[in-house]
Structures are given as C-alpha cells and as structure tokens.
Amino acid sequence: MPERNEYLLEVKGLKKYFKAGKGTLKAVDDVSFYIRPGETLGVVGESGCGKTTCGRTVLGLYDSTDGQVLYRGEDVHQMKGKERQNFTKHAQIIFQDPYASLDPKMKVYNIIAEGIRAHGLLKSEKEIRERVEELLVTVGLDKQYAERFVHEFSGGQRQRIGIARALAVEPEFIVCDEPISALDVSIQAQIVNLLGRLQKEKGLTYMFIAHDLSMVKYISDRVMVMYLGKVVEITASDQLYENPMHPYTKALLSAIPIPDPKMEEGKERIKMGGDIPSPVDPPEGCRFHNRCKYATEKCRTEEPKLRLFGKDHYVACHMAKE
Ligand code: SF4
Numbered sequence: 001m002p003e004r005n006e007y008l009l010e011v012k013g014l015k016k017y018f019k020a021g022k023g024t025l026k027a028v029d030d031v032s033f034y035i036r037p038g039e040t041l042g043v044v045g046e047s048g049c050g051k052t053t054c055g056r057t058v059l060g061l062y063d064s065t066d067g068q069v070l071y072r073g074e075d076v077h078q079m080k081g082k083e084r085q086n087f088t089k090h091a092q093i094i095f096q097d098p099y100a101s102l103d104p105k106m107k108v109y110n111i112i113a114e115g116i117r118a119h120g121l122l123k124s125e126k127e128i129r130e131r132v133e134e135l136l137v138t139v140g141l142d143k144q145y146a147e148r149f150v151h152e153f154s155g156g157q158r159q160r161i162g163i164a165r166a167l168a169v170e171p172e173f174i175v176c177d178e179p180i181s182a183l184d185v186s187i188q189a190q191i192v193n194l195l196g197r198l199q200k201e202k203g204l205t206y207m208f209i210a211h212d213l214s215m216v217k218y219i220s221d222r223v224m225v226m227y228l229g230k231v232v233e234i235t236a237s238d239q240l241y242e243n244p245m246h247p248y249t250k251a252l253l254s255a256i257p258i259p260d261p262k263m264e265e266g267k268e269r270i271k272m273g274g275d276i277p278s279p280v281d282p283p284e285g286c287r288f289h290n291r292c293k294y295a296t297e298k299c300r301t302e303e304p305k306l307r308l309f310g311k312d313h314y315v316a317c318h319m320a321k322e
Contacts, residue, residue: 014031023281024280026281029050031067037203049228060076063077104150112161116132116168140160155183155187172205245313272291272292286316304316
C-alpha cells in the first residue's frame with residue numbers, strides 16, 4: 001500500500017443502505033479503496049452491484065450509512081459551508097445519460113457557464129463567454145455551438161457538452177458514471193480517448209464506472225470489480241486482465257468479444273449459473289455463491305474477506321491461491 005499522503009481519495013468501510021419495503025437494500029456494503037492523484041480507478045460490475053451508488057456516495061450526493069470518504073484527508077460527509085463548496089468545485093461528475101442530464105430548455109452556453117457563475121470563478125460575461133468557447137474547443141466541438149440547444153446534438157456531442165460542463169469549474173477529480181454506456185460503440189472509443197487526453201493535459205483523477213471490462217482496460221490504471229455491494233477484486237489494470245483471480249472477474253473478462261473472429265470462436269466463455277440475487281437482504285456467505293461453479297459449503301456460510309496476493313492485488317474468494 002502506498003503512504004497515506006499519496007492518496008487523493010481514501011474510502012474506508014463505506015456503507016450505503018436504502019430502505020426497501022420491509023427489507024434493507026445494501027447497495028454499498030463495507031467497501032474500502034483508495035485513488036492516487038492523477039490515476040484512473042475503473043469500477044466495474046453488472047447493474048445492481050452498487051458502483052453508481054458508490055460513486056455518488058463518494059461525492060456526497062448521497063449521505064453514507066457508515067464509513068468514511070476522505071478527500072485529501074478530510075471527511076467529505078462531515079464537510080460544511082465553504083469547505084463543502086470547495087469540495088464540489090474540486091470533485092465533479094459526468095453522468096451516464098447525456099440525454100437526461102442536460103436541460104433541453106437551456107442553451108449550451110448557460111449549461112457550461114452555470115458552474116463558473118455558481119463558484120464565482122469569473123466575473124464578466126465576456127470572460128465567461130471566452131471560457132465557455134475555449135471549453136467547447138477543448139472537448140472537440142465548435143465554439144459556435146454555445147448558442148444552440150442540446151436537442152440539436154448527437155449522443156456523443158451531448159456527452160462532450162457534459163464533459164465541458166464538468167471541466168468548467170477546473171476540477172481535479174471526476175466521477176465518470178458510465179459515461180459511454182448510452183453511446184454507440186464507435187463513439188465510445190472517441191469519448192474514452194478524449195477523457196484520456198484531458199487527464200494527461202490537466203492532471204485529472206478519475207473514478208471511471210462501467211458495466212463491463214472492455215473499454216475500462218484502455219483508461220484505467222487499476223480496476224475494482226464489484227458484486228452485490230461488495231468489492232471482490234481490485235488490482236492494477238494489466239494484472240487484472242492477465243491474471244484475474246476471482247471467478248466473477250474471470251466470467252466478466254470471458255464475456256468481452258475479441259475482434260478476431262477466429263480467436264473469438266475458439267475462446268472459452270465462462271458462464272455464470274443462476275440469476276443475480278436481489279441486493280435487498282443479500283445471501284449469506286459469499287454473495288456470488290449461487291452462481292459460482294467452485295462454491296463449497298464454506299462459501300455458503302462464511303463471507304470471504306479481501307486478501308492480498310502479491311503486490312497490490314486484493315481478492316475476496318475462499319479459493320484464491322498465489
Ligand atoms: Fe466462488 Fe466460493 Fe470464491 Fe465465492 S468464495 S467466488 S463462491 S469459490
């Protein structure tokens with residue numbers, strides 16, 4: 001583990017529960033991880049695994065049920081007043097659905113200028129206009145688009161507007177909440193490349209949330225795999241792709257299509273049995289046990305803890321071995 005002051009973000013034992021009828025939906029259930037400045041942590045899992053709730057709780061958009069989110073050593077959920085406002089400037093979000101996250105009644109100019117005004121970053125309209133136009137060019141759009149409404153743009157262009165809006169307040173940390181899931185495959189790579197370029201140019205730190213492992217590979221330094229509110233594996237991106245250890249990670253990796261049809265044909269696809277259980281009162285023991293072909297009695301009764309294998313490779317599985 002790196003020294004503590006190497007972390008931009010440190011999450012300790014984070015829980016986020018919701019009331020669900022007579023039960024409790026344990027969306028995020030005792031999750032710990034860190035992100036170093038300038039790196040990208042990919043967060044991956046099927047829908048219902050808690051990745052989006054985790055990202056939003058990290059940003060303080062949801063109150064936590066328990067645990068801590070430390071940003072530069074300060075607890076996000078204890079911040080008030082000016083400290084809190086400062087944090088919202090430093091930490092931004094790009095939403096999954098560019099169609100729903102941008103107000104169709106607002107001009108692009110006002111969408112991007114909103115944060116600049118709210119944080120009092122620039123005073124005169126002339127300065128704000130110059131900044132908005134510069135941001136549009138930065139994300140690969142024409143500066144004249146400032147005068148248009150969002151319904152006039154394609155999905156990829158709208159996501160670029162969403163990125164410009166996030167960049168407007170000069171953040172250092174961005175939660176990218178499935179920013180490419182709603183886009184065509186051909187556009188996904190363009191947005192990932194844009195985010196990669198902006199990261200290099202501006203020294204940004206990302207928490208990049210996605211539902212599969214295909215694109216995450218290209219942008220992440222480390223990857224965290226979540227299943228039903230738990231972290232099941234977390235390690236460097238290369239290590240995860242070359243030596244996945246958790247049966248769930250292996251299944252997710254085997255589902256990524258290989259562009260070469262011959263290789264794709266000969267590839268072993270690991271099927272998961274059963275359905276994903278409900279996160280409301282989730283199963284005892286290992287939460288993956290009803291879908292895992294290696295499950296034993298121990299898996300049904302005892303929850304596997306994250307254990308360290310080699311350098312910085314954490315896996316929560318009773319059967320994991322060096
Ligand atoms: Fe499978 Fe058991 Fe490992 Fe869970 S702990 S992933 S059920 S082998």
